[in-house]
Amino acid sequence: MSNDNTAQLTPTAGEREALLSPVELGALHLSNRIVMAPMTRNRAHPDGVPTDIMVDYYAARAEAGLIVAEGTWPSVTGQAYCRQPGIETQAHIAGWRAVTDAVHARSGLIVLQVMHAGRIGSRHIKPEGVETVAPSAIQAAGEVFTDAAGMQPYDEPRALNREEVQAVVEEHRQAALNAREAGFDGVELHVTSGYLPMQFLCSGTNQRTDEYGGSIANRVRFVVECLEAMANAIGADRVALRVNPGNTFNDTQDDDPEASHRELVRQASTLGLAYLHMMSSPLPELDAFALGKAYFPDRLILNNSFDPDSATHAVAEGQGAAVSFARHFIANPDLVRRIRDDLPLSKFNRKTLYTPGATGYSDYPRADIDQG
Numbered sequence: 001m002s003n004d005n006t007a008q009l010t011p012t013a014g015e016r017e018a019l020l021s022p023v024e025l026g027a028l029h030l031s032n033r034i035v036m037a038p039m040t041r042n043r044a045h046p047d048g049v050p051t052d053i054m055v056d057y058y059a060a061r062a063e064a065g066l067i068v069a070e071g072t073w074p075s076v077t078g079q080a081y082c083r084q085p086g087i088e089t090q091a092h093i094a095g096w097r098a099v100t101d102a103v104h105a106r107s108g109l110i111v112l113q114v115m116h117a118g119r120i121g122s123r124h125i126k127p128e129g130v131e132t133v134a135p136s137a138i139q140a141a142g143e144v145f146t147d148a149a150g151m152q153p154y155d156e157p158r159a160l161n162r163e164e165v166q167a168v169v170e171e172h173r174q175a176a177l178n179a180r181e182a183g184f185d186g187v188e189l190h191v192t193s194g195y196l197p198m199q200f201l202c203s204g205t206n207q208r209t210d211e212y213g214g215s216i217a218n219r220v221r222f223v224v225e226c227l228e229a230m231a232n233a234i235g236a237d238r239v240a241l242r243v244n245p246g247n248t249f250n251d252t253q254d255d256d257p258e259a260s261h262r263e264l265v266r267q268a269s270t271l272g273l274a275y276l277h278m279m280s281s282p283l284p285e286l287d288a289f290a291l292g293k294a295y296f297p298d299r300l301i302l303n304n305s306f307d308p309d310s311a312t313h314a315v316a317e318g319q320g321a322a323v324s325f326a327r328h329f330i331a332n333p334d335l336v337r338r339i340r341d342d343l344p345l346s347k348f349n350r351k352t353l354y355t356p357g358a359t360g361y362s363d364y365p366r367a368d369i370d371q372g
């Protein structure tokens with residue numbers, strides 16, 4: 001499957017019905033198979049506490065079978081971006097509680113994506129004295145936008161020692177507990193886009209010589225330990241994994257992405273997780289959906305560049321249990337209804353993706369208002 005998942009054929013009503021039908025993924029009972037993919041939108045307070053406009057934004061999208069809320073740091077060491085939310089403090093938990101209550105009041109389902117950014121960090125973003133850490137002391141190429149000082153290079157990270165690796169695993173366990181306390185129905189571990197778990201997984205960012213580095217079995221260990229810790233804390237059937245084999249975002253490089261992801265997905269499949277969230281690979285020779293299907297035959301969520309028709313075909317053909325949309329949810333809060341009623345989709349404004357405030361975030365109208 002290539003990265004282009006746009007449909008060639010118009011689906012039948014029966015096929016559309018399959019996409020709109022309920023499905024169980026572990027402890028999660030989705031009312032339809034249209035999932036909102038996680039999207040960093042940088043609308044939290046500077047200290048990572050969710051804002052009122054985040055309540056409006058997620059509540060407006062509650063008709064999705066499942067919302068995966070944006071990548072959220074388990075500890076401030078793992079913060080990547082300005083105004084990115086956290087799930088570390090009581091204030092974070094209370095802020096998120098307003099979001100999950102609003103989604104549940106509309107009969108929605110919402111899990112939190114836990115995202116430790118590792119070396120993708122800047123001292124201009126995190127509070128003074130908070131370090132940037134990684135499996136190995138290898139600086140990422142590239143720059144990040146900071147509210148304080150504009151574009152800045154990523155920090156030179158310090159390599160975590162073995163005890164510190166265990167402490168970060170423990171942070172993931174606590175993040176899962178905090179997410180449940182905040183009312184989330186579960187958590188999804190972010191293992192894509194070159195953040196900390198992917199830094200452990202990939203050979204280019206992991207040059208450790210202990211049991212967390214070297215062989216694929218060793219590089220997979222940190223991610224599996226995080227999943228196990230989260231599963232022990234809140235139940236495996238409320239914990240999920242997101243991967244994107246071959247992703248090179250954030251200066252990520254792996255000698256054999258197919259092999260490392262296969263081993264990770266294989267081990268994850270033994271844990272009884274809620275689902276695997278699989279993005280199609282940028283590598284044409286790597287069929288990520290087939291890989292996912294082999295290990296998560298009934299609990300696979302597909303992602304990347306789907307449109308309503310291609311998503312309908314994918315579910316009708318049994319390629320996955322559900323399909324997630326990211327960008328289509330930005331300007332179409334009522335995406336499920338638009339798909340059901342075959343209404344046109346609105347386009348989003350790129351300029352307001354990450355800017356503070358409601359504009360271009362929680363103010364996109366529903367289709368009925370759209371059409372006057």
Ligand SMILES: Cc1cc2nc3c(=O)[nH]c(=O)nc-3n(C[C@H](O)[C@H](O)[C@H](O)COP(=O)(O)O)c2cc1C
Pocket residue numbers: 037038039040041070071113190192242279303304305306324325326327328353
């Ligand atoms: C604005 C924006 C923010 C994103 N943030 C995240 C994120 O926090 N975590 C994540 O796993 N993926 C993130 N992604 C990737 C999306 O979840 C998704 O995989 C990607 O956009 C492809 O799906 P689509 O074609 O339906 O948009 C982001 C994408 C966009 C456009």
